[in-house]
């Protein structure tokens with residue numbers, strides 16, 4: 001028999017009443033008109049080699065958000081004609097004896113899944129929008145589904161109190177991990193050992209898992225944007241870049257800190273200060289109504305201004321950013337939304353199309369900020385040989401960059417500093433990850 005992944009019901013801390021309110025709020029935001037809505041939880045994905053195991057199961061975020069349940073095969077249905085509250089019906093598979101015996105699964109509350117067909121038959125002829133993981137049922141209207149998903153994603157962007165509380169708990173489990181990491185960080189310690197200490201502390205402090213694959217990059221590895229920790233030992237003077245966060249009840253924190261093992265050089269210290277200042281200034285710009293693209297470009301200009309001051313770049317910062325020269329050292333977007341997953345709610349405001357500008361292609365969102373959005377702010381400056389050794393870039397930016405100086409630091413690595421911020425209805429945002437120190441020591 002098949003051993004599926006364990007079906008853990010996460011502590012979601014929600015009452016039936018708060019779930020009802022959330023569903024009603026979402027229902028009012030969806031352009032369904034006459035259409036029915038089906039949101040599938042999805043199914044466990046078996047490992048390919050037939051080892052009788054599956055990848056850890058998690059309900060699709062769109063399903064989880066409206067049910068709070070990890071329920072493989074579950075389907076949440078909504079008929080707008082039945083009302084914003086009464087129109088919702090959660091269909092759940094019945095737990096089998098084998099699942100009780102092998103996995104300790106318990107029955108998720110809801111209507112038996114067998115009743116979904118009659119529910120649909122009673123509404124025959126109506127268009128169907130499908131979200132979450134696809135439900136095996138014919139007759140999905142693709143165009144309506146796209147429109148409804150865009151509206152749902154947008155409606156999920158402002159986090160409600162329960163969600164903000166969950167992100168706070170994730171941040172609270174993350175901070176002690178970084179404190180532990182600083183205790184053990186010294187030359188000779190491997191990236192793997194740092195990962196182990198960091199993650200163990202996340203779990204001790206209440207994490208259900210890590211929010212994403214932890215990044216621990218030392219030395220030149222710190223310039224690899226999504227580096228997976230290796231057996232490499234930290235050398236004296238290395239940059240050590242750590243991008244990791246705890247997950248609690250499906251909500252995640254996403255934090256990056258960069259350290260120097262031992263004594264930083266003046267160049268390292270300057271580079272760090274440029275990134276730190278750009279980060280703090282970018283956070284201050286995260287206010288209601290601010291356009292994310294503008295916040296990103298302003299941060300790029302701050303980073304470039306710092307590089308000009310350090311003698312790494314030549315020219316006027318605004319004009320260098322205009323020419324996209326910043327992408328040599330800052331090749332990613334300034335941040336993304338975070339919450340129910342590490343890219344929760346990112347994307348474009350409804351109706352917007354992708355910006356064709358090359359330097360904005362890597363932006364994970366294009367929208368004006370609004371109250372109760374939670375997002376990361378994560379500028380970085382890196383010496384990435386794959387970009388900096390490219391002859392086309394060297395030719396295009398021959399006058400903008402002090403190439404001999406770049407060559408001296410080609411294997412220095414990089415610096416990224418990342419916090420999660422909560423947009424306030426007025427004034428500066430709240431930094432949810434402020435308990436994790438940012439001073440270079």
Ligand SMILES: [Mn+2]
Nearest residue numbers: 254376378418
């Ligand atoms: Mn991030």
